[in-house]
Amino acid sequence: METTALxxxxxxxxxxxxxxxxxxxxxxxxxxxxADRDPAALAQARLMGAGAPLAAGDPPADVVVVATPPxxxxxxxxxAQDRGLGVVYTDVASTKARILxxxxxxxxxxxxxxxxxxxxxxxxxxxxxxxxxxFEGRPWALCPHxxxxxxxxxxxxxLVRACGARARILAPDQHDRVVAEVSHAPHLVSAALAARFxxxxxxxxxxxxxxxxxTTRIANGAPVLWCDILEHNADQVAAVLEDVVRxxxxxxxxxxxxxxxxxxxxxxxxxxxNQGRRxxxxxxx
Amino acid sequence: METTALxxxxxxxxxxxxxxxxxxxxxxxxxxxxADRDPAALAQARLMGAGAPLAAGDPPADVVVVATPPxxxxxxxxxAQDRGLGVVYTDVASTKARILxxxxxxxxxxxxxxxxxxxxxxxxxxxxxxxxxxFEGRPWALCPHxxxxxxxxxxxxxLVRACGARARILAPDQHDRVVAEVSHAPHLVSAALAARFxxxxxxxxxxxxxxxxxTTRIANGAPVLWCDILEHNADQVAAVLEDVVRxxxxxxxxxxxxxxxxxxxxxxxxxxxNQGRRxxxxxxx
Numbered sequence: 001m002e003t004t005a006l007x008x009x010x011x012x013x014x015x016x017x018x019x020x021x022x023x024x025x026x027x028x029x030x031x032x033x034x035a036d037r038d039p040a041a042l043a044q045a046r047l048m049g050a051g052a053p054l055a056a057g058d059p060p061a062d063v064v065v066v067a068t069p070p071x072x073x074x075x076x077x078x079x080a081q082d083r084g085l086g087v088v089y090t091d092v093a094s095t096k097a098r099i100l101x102x103x104x105x106x107x108x109x110x111x112x113x114x115x116x117x118x119x120x121x122x123x124x125x126x127x128x129x130x131x132x133x134x135f136e137g138r139p140w141a142l143c144p145h146x147x148x149x150x151x152x153x154x155x156x157x158x159l160v161r162a163c164g165a166r167a168r169i170l171a172p173d174q175h176d177r178v179v180a181e182v183s184h185a186p187h188l189v190s191a192a193l194a195a196r197f198x199x200x201x202x203x204x205x206x207x208x209x210x211x212x213x214x215t216t217r218i219a220n221g222a223p224v225l226w227c228d229i230l231e232h233n234a235d236q237v238a239a240v241l242e243d244v245v246r247x248x249x250x251x252x253x254x255x256x257x258x259x260x261x262x263x264x265x266x267x268x269x270x271x272x273x274n275q276g277r278r279x280x281x282x283x284x285x
Numbered sequence: 286m287e288t289t290a291l292x293x294x295x296x297x298x299x300x301x302x303x304x305x306x307x308x309x310x311x312x313x314x315x316x317x318x319x320a321d322r323d324p325a326a327l328a329q330a331r332l333m334g335a336g337a338p339l340a341a342g343d344p345p346a347d348v349v350v351v352a353t354p355p356x357x358x359x360x361x362x363x364x365a366q367d368r369g370l371g372v373v374y375t376d377v378a379s380t381k382a383r384i385l386x387x388x389x390x391x392x393x394x395x396x397x398x399x400x401x402x403x404x405x406x407x408x409x410x411x412x413x414x415x416x417x418x419x420f421e422g423r424p425w426a427l428c429p430h431x432x433x434x435x436x437x438x439x440x441x442x443x444l445v446r447a448c449g450a451r452a453r454i455l456a457p458d459q460h461d462r463v464v465a466e467v468s469h470a471p472h473l474v475s476a477a478l479a480a481r482f483x484x485x486x487x488x489x490x491x492x493x494x495x496x497x498x499x500t501t502r503i504a505n506g507a508p509v510l511w512c513d514i515l516e517h518n519a520d521q522v523a524a525v526l527e528d529v530v531r532x533x534x535x536x537x538x539x540x541x542x543x544x545x546x547x548x549x550x551x552x553x554x555x556x557x558x559n560q561g562r563r564x565x566x567x568x569x570x
Contacts, residue, residue, distance in 0.1 A: 120494065139491055141492060168491045175492075182489065191557075192536070193470075194558040194562040195558045196466065196525075196561060197466075197562075203459065205565070206453045207424050207464060208565050209406075209423065209467065209569060210405075211468060211503040214503070217499050219559065219561065220559060223552050227548050235540070244477050245533050248477050251477070251526060252523045252526040255516075255522055256523050262519070263512050266515055267508050267512050270473075271508045272476075273477070273480045274508060279482050279485055281505075
């Protein structure tokens, strides 16, 4: 269990990520204030011991965490800064470059804004699915930009550490390229596989096994949130998907061909698949 | 723990599947004889208590399980029948229609052959990865054909039951269409995703999370075995892959487009992904 030098944290958006951060920071000893435009989500988070509702007279927080969907972050950040809710601000959205640009356009003070992204989700959403251990040992991207003082980045890194996660420092556009590879494109691929079973009959489902179960697990994500994420990282995700499409179309052609041509191409893809899988398994517990 | 009316079972091929069947049948009370052309694999299976090596004077088994790769099944079956190793014969290969045709061509007595396929694998291979619980609650396809007497099918179904699995009865070509959907095409899709990380740099791997880990788990399968499986079911797998390629290419186009056109198409795919995932999760523990 971590303890933290951060005394006050405010979390705006008590979904699964925001509430998990709140629970982790409470456990680490911080005072946590909560806000959500949905009174039911706020009440649920409060009931779980995630913190007290943000009140008008509260002193400014050391860190304000904006844990709302990507398309809302800039406006929520601007509003929070206008209200003087905190000293340092961060967010948890899955894309970074466009949100930083939107924050600049919205007139935010970006020198106090550390773009962040914990690489820990759940297939479930909402505060009831939150858990203080959600970030334990997981990577959490922090994306410094030219306007950001080192001391401000350090405050956000302390939040990450206190949540049990490992800070990874990347530039915003580098972050977006990487998450298109490791998260956004795989999400669409998993959805495309799962979608084939939307109207599957009993015979097909009767042979479904654990391989299919695992391959389609992330297809359970909320479509509205994921459309938002994917639109924010559209070109990067499209580029990865186009590569995957090319590899799979080649595999299909190889299967339609015959003999040595076929097996050479398939064996190459499967062998590279083994190598890639080994790298991933070595890194992700 | 199951007990069984089968007294003698012979397993040819002591890989992960064959050895797991041997362990399950030993536990159920059967005498198990083992054969493998690799002396090390045979010794390992024996060491694990999977049975005794098949000997020249052994009486015929109630069931002979051919647990060798798809392309070898017909020849191994013919040889086993020539040697009078058993009364009923079955196999565990991942494709069925072509193997049945090959067995007929090879001059096997197919009236004693029940094409079978346990839907339980491990990403690990070899006898050391075997476990008697591997089939517990898993589907196990049995594929009757016109030459097969009902009593012969019943003997194979008793093997399935004694292994703790659930027999699913499908025609061979129906089986092949279904496994292309639930297993073979997902394997190639998972391999294509994983292959992108064969040469991934540290930055990319630093943000890899559990979603990517699960989506690529099955990409760990042995390429030689999987080439064999895929070639045996080439047209069915190609047809599924071509559909997946079309869906993903559409998603990429939607991402390259803008506004309402984009989000409508993506939301539809993600929503169908949710539905399909629900059906899969409802069926696979």
